Amino acid sequence: MIRKILIANRGEIAVRIIRACAEMGITSVAVYTDADRHSLHVKKANEAYSIGPDSLAGYLNVHRMVNVARAVGCDAIHPGYGFLSENPQFARTCAQRGVRFIGPSAEVIHAMGDKVQARRSMIAAGVPVVPGSEGNLASVDEALALAEQIGFPVMLKATTGGGGRGIRRCDDPAQLRSNYERVRSEATKAFGNTEIFMEKAIINPRHIEVQVLADSHGNAIHLFERDCSIQRRHQKLVEIAPSPQLSDAQRAYVGELAVRAARAVGYENAGTVEFLMDHEDNFYFMEMNTRLQVEHPVTEMITGVDIVQEQIRIASGLPMSYAQEQVQRRGFAIEFRINAEDPKNDFLPSFGRITRYFAPGGPGVRTDGAIYTGYHIPPHYDSMCAKLIVWALDWESLIRRARRALQDIGVFGVKTTIPYHLEILGNAEFQSGRFDTGFVEAHPELTDYSVRRPVRELAAVIAAAIAAHKGL
Incomplete structure (x- = not known):
């Protein structure tokens, strides 16, 4: 049984995992950047260690996370969600360094993170998929030809995308042309991969x-x-x-x-x-x-x-x-x-x-x-x-x-x-x-709503109004 878990995350999900560890008698280890030094997950974990001043890079550094886990005697890492949770290299590095990754294997993460490969796997398994491209799109001309075949509207999607990023709906050829390079750019910036594919848009599913x-x-x-x-x-x-x-x-x-x-x-x-x-x-x-x-x-x-x-x-x-x-x-x-x-x-x-x-x-x-x-x-x-x-x-x-x-x-x-x-x-x-x-x-x-105020704040507003009235 796992004895000590490093939580490679922050905020509410880190607190959630800490609570599970406490109920199972497992030692929890938090990590934090300078921006998170006063965060609740740091206060609640059995142990907590700084991973540097950079607010984002600290939680995205595969080798630093695994190094901390090894240095403090953790036999497992829980990635939570976001950050490194769907990074196959993180899961692979954990396995190589003798630290259990609490999640699927690197191979499965990679296979299902590639939306085109995932579609092919589901088709082979008899799971219905949205009509779309068989693989990645090679050009905007290919995209236009396929869109005419399956019918507008269509969705352009980053192959390694997720979280609602790298996705655009196209209602006609003009939109498809203008969005094609935009989605490729978004995919590159967000996921480091220019590959995109297409699916038929299911309207308001x-x-x-x-x-x-x-x-x-x-x-x-x-x-x-x-x-x-x-x-x-x-x-x-x-x-x-x-x-x-x-x-x-x-x-x-x-x-x-x-x-x-x-x-x-x-x-x-x-x-x-x-x-x-x-x-x-x-x-x-x-x-x-x-x-x-x-x-x-x-x-x-x-x-x-x-x-x-x-x-x-x-x-x-x-x-x-x-x-x-x-x-x-x-x-x-x-x-x-x-x-x-x-x-x-x-x-x-x-x-x-x-x-x-x-x-x-x-x-x-x-x-x-x-x-x-x-x-x-x-x-x-x-x-x-x-x-x-x-x-x-x-x-x-x-x-x-x-x-x-x-x-x-x-x-x-x-x-x-x-x-x-x-x-x-x-x-x-x-x-x-x-x-x-x-x-x-x-x-x-x-x-179109009105926002309630806390009692003290409301009292302060009333007091200020009274004071202003007396000053008239």
């Missing part, structure tokens, strides 16, 4: 993903699906498990597809198979994320499975704790990404000091975060500062409980997406459980 677990003993299971259709510019805002839009038959079908996909590539550890579901209820494989997902807590809430602990068990060479028939779902769960952004100002990042923070509580409420009163959110990283996860027995109860929890939470000193999430909950289309990836763009009125 439902975004359905399935959590899978697989071990080295031949076991592979799914933990049901999540609905990630509420997103902005291909970035998820709200995630739900299970999807209120699927029937039991559809749920069983897409779960079986996900397990088939995992088995087809010899997958081990936790992963997520993502699908697009069109308005004729057809499922199409989109990609596989070879890591822990930001939204994994909603799956944990409906199944009771601790996915991080299962990751550690699998990486230790043990069989997973569950067979498929033992995994039961109960109720619904929803996750809100609490981002330090101003929805009223085109979601502009709002970094700075948190003057007051109140965590929500009560039945069925969980908060995964790394913030506290007085914490300064640095401008160097993603704007997500916390995740609010809510569970209830049925969909209608979930809406009510989620509204109460969002009204309970308080993050002051920076602007956040909390009031925007409340607007989503109040939307009749969302409440009906029938929505797609076009939801946010179809409802610009969601940013």
Whole structure:
């Protein structure tokens, strides 16, 4: 069994992994840059070590991470999500240096990170894919010819892309011509690879993903699906498990597809198979994320499975704790990404000091975060500062409980997406459980809200008004 884990990440996911380690009796090791020296993950880990002053490069340095792990006696590294989590060279270096990588093999990460290779693997396994190019596009002329064949609109995508970057929709030949080099440039800057491919654009699909677990003993299971259709510019805002839009038959079908996909590539550890579901209820494989997902807590809430602990068990060479028939779902769960952004100002990042923070509580409420009163959110990283996860027995109860929890939470000193999430909950289309990836763009009125103020701030405003009045 793994004894000591270096967490090659920061923020809320590092705290989440530290908690799993604590429950398993495993020593946790945090790493941090100068910008993160006061972060919560540094305070909570059993040990913490600096990886230098550079805010981003420190978390992206493969050899420094492995060197620290070796130097302090770690026998494993957990990459979390983002940063090095889907870097095959990181997984390969860990294996070469005798440190277990808590995730799939470097070969699988590489194979599924190459979107063209992943498509080919799924086609061979009988998993449906979106119509598109058989391989990478060689030129804009080839792209134009294929687009005419499969029909506009189409999507140009970076072959090694992810996270909503390196992707452009093209509605006609002119857009395809103008976007072709743009996507290649974005792919180069974001992923160091100029290769791109094309898929038929599925207009306003439902975004359905399935959590899978697989071990080295031949076991592979799914933990049901999540609905990630509420997103902005291909970035998820709200995630739900299970999807209120699927029937039991559809749920069983897409779960079986996900397990088939995992088995087809010899997958081990936790992963997520993502699908697009069109308005004729057809499922199409989109990609596989070879890591822990930001939204994994909603799956944990409906199944009771601790996915991080299962990751550690699998990486230790043990069989997973569950067979498929033992995994039961109960109720619904929803996750809100609490981002330090101003929805009223085109979601502009709002970094700075948190003057007051109140965590929500009560039945069925969980908060995964790394913030506290007085914490300064640095401008160097993603704007997500916390995740609010809510569970209830049925969909209608979930809406009510989620509204109460969002009204309970308080993050002051920076602007956040909390009031925007409340607007989503109040939307009749969302409440009906029938929505797609076009939801946010179809409802610009969601940013038309007023922001509440903390009591002390309100009192200060009133006092200032009284003082001004007396001075007249």
